[in-house]
Amino acid sequence: MINWKIIACFAIIAVLTGACRKNETTPGIKDGNGQPAKPVKRPLGLVTGPAIAKAIGPAGGTLASADNRILLEVPPGAVQTNVQFSIQPVENTLEGSPGKAFRLLPEGVAFTRPVTIRYTPGAEELAGINPDVLFLAYQNKDGYHYLAANTSIDPATHQLSVQTKHFSDWSIVELFELEADTTQVLPGGKAQLQLMWHLGSLLTVDTTDQPIGDLIPYDGQVSKVKWSMASGKGKITANGAKCEYQAPGEVPDENPAFVSVSVPITLYDSKRTGLAMLTTPIFTMPDEYLMVSVDRIPFINNPPENGESSIRMEVDKFYVSAQLQDGHAIYILIPGGVMGTGSFPYGEDDKKAYIDFSTNATDILNSWVTHKLNCEDCDPVFSGGQVKISKNGKIGEYVEGEFTAEVWKIGQYNPPKKQLSGKFRVLRTI
Structure with a gap:
């Protein structure tokens, strides 16, 4: 009996490399009309739980959310007097984000030294997701989300961390997603797959954090996108960021098939360069x-x-x-x-x-x-x-x-x- 959990977990492992140089930037992100895709203004999330608060002074300190999902590390010298820090859960208004959202205060205070934010995804947030395409993201007071390009990840615990000198509402976001028009086909049937991402601006040499727009077709280093059959039966026909899967002529014993796509992670001034792999299952379904x-x-x-x-x-x-x-x-x-x-x-x-x-x-x-x-x-x-x-x-x-x-x-x-x-x-x- 095939263990689908093992296959799914294996298939979403990212292969990290050091081939991308810091001065290589991704081409402009275009929407279907060939124009730069625009960031999207989203409502600020409503409060969903009580705040955890603590006064932290010049000596520094730490503060964790009630569920220990998010942790603040304030280094010595970040503030010159005692400051009330707080973490409060809020609605996550970033559609497609698999995580929770937290309001970090004080907002509008510029810290003398960067404060570290650590986010540890739960099992329900990681299920079926490649951790290496997760980044921290924040929403400013005007309602625009930004991907924190300098997010680092612990390969053992999948903990995400970033240093910042400002607070706002923070959550997590998948840099890439793999969409399929269907995940179930009849014998001989077809499914259309497409690599998508959330970035919504032109990447320039002086840009670090990227505004997050709607989920749009990937239009970065398309020539380096590679499709493969991770396991199962059927065949694929790749075309840049798109791929067509055709099921075998009868329901196979090895079911579902897993289709994978690899794509470079290339963001200006980012610690997260490499090659990410995303996988989706496609079932060949019987009549019942x-x-x-x-x-x-x-x-x-x-x-x-x-x-x-x-x-x-x-x-x-x-x-x-x-x-x-x-x-x-x-x-x-x-x-x-x-x-x-x-x-x-x-x-x-x-x-x-x-x-x-x-x-x-x-x-x-x-x-x-x-x-x-x-x-x-x-x-x-x-x-x-x-x-x-x-x-x-x-x-x-x-x-x-x-x-x-x-x-x-x-x-x-x-x-x-x-x-x-x-x-x-x-x-x-x-």
């Missing part, structure tokens, strides 16, 4: 399937055995369940009878959805469900998201749908959580 992404790691139902599918379903109370590769299992239920299409939020009444996801189909203690209890006497908290049934055919036709959910480990108060998303298509038999 149930596909689940767990914290961005994809899984698909086991292939049929003896002509019998590993997916089960009923329509009168609507459930669909599947044994997944890697020993996982999933059960999706909407009680009360679902005769048509629609969207169903999570809850405990009829027409409310419920998901039980198991990381070990034979061990109930490894179940993750769409409700939790924060204390013994607390009311249940239900997941956001929904189950959406987009097609509910007659007997002999297909039932199709998709779902998103936050699931919590069963049997614990304030339990850990996982993010689920997925799609299914099952032939209706009753």
Whole structure:
């Protein structure tokens, strides 16, 4: 049995090199009309939690957020008198950013010596992401985000750090993203892939931090972009920052295929030069399937055995369940009878959805469900998201749908959580 987690983690390793020189700058970033792409003004994030504050004086000191996600190191001599430093969680308004956002104060105070900001991404932020394309980013008081080009990364812990003489709202951003128009194709089908990035200005020799615009097609060192099949079946046809994947003529045993792209990291005055690799999975899907992404790691139902599918379903109370590769299992239920299409939020009444996801189909203690209890006497908290049934055919036709959910480990108060998303298509038999 192929372990998709190992493949996904292996595939996103960046190959760092020293080939890029400091005086090499990337060509101008253009949008589809050939004009310089412009930075985007975004709203400042609303406060989402209490601030952690501490007075730090000329001797220096440290301050960490309540979750230890972000740490400030104030060196001796950075301030001349006692200054109130604070860290407060806020909404992250930078779309596509996989991390949290924090408001660092005091804002508008110029430090005599640079203060170090350290951000340690959590497992949920790193899932399915190449850490070497992560940078720290900040938003100024006018609402514009900037990528901090001098962000360094610890290869062992993936901790990001940067030195700054000013405070504002800070978060993290992926320098590159790999987009696919679909991650599931029929046998012989095709998927279109494209390398994207967030930078939105012309890179000049006197520019360090880059304004962050909308996610746009990569238009940097396109001639150095390289595409490859990291694993799996199928073939690719590369064209600069674009690539077409064609699936094999039948559903392969090795599924999904992983398509990779490598791209130089070249920013003026940056510590992060090298070659980054991004990878995305493409499933060759049978007529019936149930596909689940767990914290961005994809899984698909086991292939049929003896002509019998590993997916089960009923329509009168609507459930669909599947044994997944890697020993996982999933059960999706909407009680009360679902005769048509629609969207169903999570809850405990009829027409409310419920998901039980198991990381070990034979061990109930490894179940993750769409409700939790924060204390013994607390009311249940239900997941956001929904189950959406987009097609509910007659007997002999297909039932199709998709779902998103936050699931919590069963049997614990304030339990850990996982993010689920997925799609299914099952032939209706009753």
